Ligand SMILES: Nc1ncnc2c1ncn2[C@@H]1O[C@H](COP(=O)(O)OP(=O)(O)OP(=O)(O)O)[C@@H](O)[C@H]1O
């Protein structure tokens with residue numbers, strides 16, 4: 275089968291991960307190399323120090339190249355941050371042909387009608403994803419081409435991003451001689467990696483709790499329904515521990531990862547002092563867990579505020595799936611369950627259809643990294659259509675090309 279090498283880069287606040295894969299088919303993906311390095315120069319999803327970010331990105335790509343023996347020329351890039359906004363918008367066109375048969379060009383017209391909306395100054399369309407179509411205002415249809423009707427509607431999920439934030443990230447990558455193939459919203463990527471089709475069909479909320487941001491995506495009827503980015507995640511938990519317990523940040527980070535438990539229970543035998551992590555730094559286990567508990571409780575409240583409806587239980591019968599590095603906190607699903615009154619599970623990238631160097635990717639922290647490759651493989655036609663024919667995303671990427679080439 276044809277060999278198609280695809281590379282993607284997940285530029286996180288804690289780590290930068292490059293992945294190189296041979297994508298033979300949607301469910302036949304061989305991971306050839308992964309390069310993970312600590313992230314510098316990034317804060318809450320955006321570049322704050324160009325030189326530091328460039329160095330981290332270079333090191334991550336070099337490592338993936340070394341492992342795979344393949345040189346990276348272009349990458350798919352994950353995008354996140356508070357500058358992202360989303361909304362659902364409808365497009366309507368009439369079907370003018372005598373036979374009233376919907377043709378591919380009608381789909382193009384209706385999508386163009388849906389994305390023909392005012393975008394605030396300094397923002398650009400990142401994705402316009404068709405959620406479903408209706409013909410003559412009747413039942414929802416996934417693929418209307420070849421069906422008859424007089425009026426075609428499309429409901430789309432529109433995602434916009436700040437031009438300057440994305441330009442800065444793209445500039446870091448392009449300045450090291452690597453092309454930006456396409457931009458992918460990170461929660462969409464994470465959703466591809468950790469959610470089942472059944473969950474997406476029935477309705478599910480996904481929260482990727484990373485280092486700097488919590489990326490939220492709600493899926494319904496098999497497609498994206500809502501996205502939101504909260505600028506609070508694991509970094510703030512560590513920072514609270516450091517301040518609350520009077521510890522250096524790196525010691526607080528280690529304590530959180532080794533001993534952190536969101537719901538430690540009333541087991542008094544666990545009221546031990548955490549010692550010996552580094553230079554005799556110590557803290558009460560109970561205090562450590564209380565701080566983490568409060569922060570995560572607050573985060574679940576913020577997630578609730580981002581829901582598109584107060585009746586989120588009906589919207590998402592499959593509940594909440596937690597991923598990202600912070601989802602590794604012990605007891606987090608139980609806390610989420612009591613805060614939101616829905617079922618909550620931890621999501622890790624599944625091995626199904628993916629093989630090769632996958633060991634590192636099994637952790638929740640690699641949901642976005644793995645998802646970038648999956649999104650690309652599963653949505654390739656849509657993506658390349660947009661880039662090659664100068665569509666929405668193509669316009670955005672071509673803008674970078676113009677700005678940064680030469
Ligand atoms: N076992 C663990 N227990 C608690 N927290 C953990 C654990 N492992 C990782 N984390 C936390 O997860 C966070 C990193 O997660 P992740 O790798 O998903 O972030 P990122 O992708 O770099 O950042 P972002 O997506 O926010 O830009 C850090 O705050 C880290 O402390």
Ligand SMILES: [Mg+2]
Nearest residue numbers: 286287484642
């Ligand atoms: Mg991340």
